[in-house]
Amino acid sequence: MATNLAIDVNLLDEALHISGLKTKKETVNQALKEFIQRRKQREIIALFGKLPQDNDYDYKQGRK
Structure with a gap:
């Protein structure tokens, strides 16, 4: 898809x-x-502390 955009030449060159x-x-x-990746990371970070904790999860089991 061809698109014409007015992009700041100095920013693009840098x-x-x-x-x-x-x-x-x-x-x-x-x-x-x-x-896009950074915006998705922000969404994930915003969820920290808001999801219920799984008390049965054993993180050490995943190391094996």
């Missing part, structure tokens, strides 16, 4: 340099993936 990726397309796609 992201391209920092990422070490070869193309602007790769850089934008990577940035979008990281953005």
Whole structure:
């Protein structure tokens, strides 16, 4: 899907340099993936302390 976007050239150039990726397309796609990943992590973090605890769970059993 071809899309025309007005992207800040300075930001894109800096992201391209920092990422070490070869193309602007790769850089934008990577940035979008990281953005989505961070937002999903925030949703998970917001759940800490809000879910019921499983008192029968044995974390040591998973180490074997």
